Amino acid sequence: MSPHRRGRGPTIRTRLALLNAAVLAAGGAVLLAINWFLVREALGDHSATVIEPNAATELAPATTTPAVPAEAATVLPARQFEQFRDAVLHDLLTRSAFVLLAVLALALLAGWWVARRSLTRIGAVTAAARHINDANLHDRLALVGPDDEVRELADTFDAMLNRLEKSFAEQRRFTAQASHELRTPLTLQRTALEIPLAQGLVPDNLRPAIHRALAAVDRSENLIGSLLALARGESGVLTPRPTDLTDLARTAIADTRAEADDAAIAVETRLAPAPVMGDPSLLTQLVHNLLANAVRHNHPGGTVHLSTGHSAGHSYIEVTNSGPRIDEADIPALLEPFRRGRTGGLGAGLGLSVIRAVAATHQGTLTITPNPAGGLTTHVLLPTAREDTEQGTRRVAAGH
Numbered sequence: 001m002s003p004h005r006r007g008r009g010p011t012i013r014t015r016l017a018l019l020n021a022a023v024l025a026a027g028g029a030v031l032l033a034i035n036w037f038l039v040r041e042a043l044g045d046h047s048a049t050v051i052e053p054n055a056a057t058e059l060a061p062a063t064t065t066p067a068v069p070a071e072a073a074t075v076l077p078a079r080q081f082e083q084f085r086d087a088v089l090h091d092l093l094t095r096s097a098f099v100l101l102a103v104l105a106l107a108l109l110a111g112w113w114v115a116r117r118s119l120t121r122i123g124a125v126t127a128a129a130r131h132i133n134d135a136n137l138h139d140r141l142a143l144v145g146p147d148d149e150v151r152e153l154a155d156t157f158d159a160m161l162n163r164l165e166k167s168f169a170e171q172r173r174f175t176a177q178a179s180h181e182l183r184t185p186l187t188l189q190r191t192a193l194e195i196p197l198a199q200g201l202v203p204d205n206l207r208p209a210i211h212r213a214l215a216a217v218d219r220s221e222n223l224i225g226s227l228l229a230l231a232r233g234e235s236g237v238l239t240p241r242p243t244d245l246t247d248l249a250r251t252a253i254a255d256t257r258a259e260a261d262d263a264a265i266a267v268e269t270r271l272a273p274a275p276v277m278g279d280p281s282l283l284t285q286l287v288h289n290l291l292a293n294a295v296r297h298n299h300p301g302g303t304v305h306l307s308t309g310h311s312a313g314h315s316y317i318e319v320t321n322s323g324p325r326i327d328e329a330d331i332p333a334l335l336e337p338f339r340r341g342r343t344g345g346l347g348a349g350l351g352l353s354v355i356r357a358v359a360a361t362h363q364g365t366l367t368i369t370p371n372p373a374g375g376l377t378t379h380v381l382l383p384t385a386r387e388d389t390e391q392g393t394r395r396v397a398a399g400h
Contacts (some may be wrong), residue, residue, distance in 0.1 A: 017112035024107045028100040036093055043085045121150045125157060138167040166355075190217050237280055242385045245274035245317045246308045248287040253306070255288060260295045260304070267295075270307040274315035275385040278362045286358040287317060293352065294321035298375065316381045323375035331368050338392050355380065 121143055128141050140161060143154035193214050202210055253267060260267055276283065280317050294304045302322035309316060326334075335352050352368070355378070359366045364382035371377055 007140065016115040017108055018367060021104055021108040022110035025100070025104050026102065026222070032093070032096050032100060035096065036089060038087055039092055040085070043088065061344070121145055121154070125150070125154055129157070132161065137161055137168060155257075183221070186217055186220050186224070190214065190221075193217070226255065239279050240277050241280055243276055243278055243280050245283070245287060245315055245382075246271045247289070248280075248284050249306055249308055249317060252283065252288045254292045256291050256295050259292075262299065263295065264301045265295055265298055265304055267291075267306065270305070272307075272309035274308040274310050274317060276315050276362070276382045277385040278382065282358045282361070286355050289352070289355050290319045292318065294319045294376075296320070298323045301374075310384050313384055314381050315384050316379060318377065318379045318391045320371065320377040321375040322373070322378055323373075325374045326370045326376060328370055331370070334368070352378075 124143060124315055125141060128139070132139050140158045141154045142158070143151055145151060197207070197210050197214075249269070249271060253269065257267075291304070291306060294306075298304065298321050304322075305318075305320040307318050335356055352366075356366045359380050359382065362382050364380060367379040367381070369377045369379075
């Protein structure tokens, strides 16, 4: 049984078949009753045709037997006729009932089969509704078949997807354009703060304020970079090249080493080749966010375990960190943009959102599991470079 149907009643296919059988059973029962009464009346109307000749036959040899009144002579044939009539009616009822049951069984099977064929296209609409999400809004049903209500439903669904795809595209384009536009004034602010600071033109009493302003600029630039990565990750526009997650992991370790050392966090690795076919810049952002989240949402003196590898046609990167305990029910909220969880952190709250978007764009999966002792285990699974290349070749061949 499908998990989507667990605990529910019969399918609409079964209900239609049962309804058709019930209608046939009711009609057949009424027809059988009418037929039974008609046959009974017909036998009663023609009883004289059978009884009177029999009575005349029994009265014919009157010369050799004592005379018998005519009423008495007809008693025996009348009783025999009644027995005959009852037997005929009982036989008619029994055989008709068996025939009706057989027809009902056939009608039930035929109704279920017809309903199944009729509802197959509705099943296609349901499957598409389950499959399509914000990462593959470009997919369409394009249902074929007769121009009926099901076709109208599928066309309406495709029209809704067109509107959603346009809305999502406009939102992502606005996010990307706004992020690009914001980079210029932030760069000017940084320059305006760093030049006098480097030249010693800032009084000592203003230096803390200048450093706080520079830290705010850093956070704003990180936010803009995350927004750009999120917009690119959700857009599905990739520049794929063979990439190894292990190389990206080494780069991320080097980039976060200073932050990890400041918090006395030990980063342990177990690296094996993890080839993928993907956009290097987006995958770099994915790996960096994985490690940065593990370091920032930790406690002083904690640990981070990072491993990469591949098996069964997929490459993976997994990061496990110590830290505060997190409930399973809180995991979906952590995937929402601008959510930092209970620990706050230095980031903009977009780390896991970016990871999920980039993984989905690369046809991968993101799994987050709370650790019993605290912290999270984050596992990203992506198709290997070989498998992705073969799929791309098959898609090109199919297109030609």
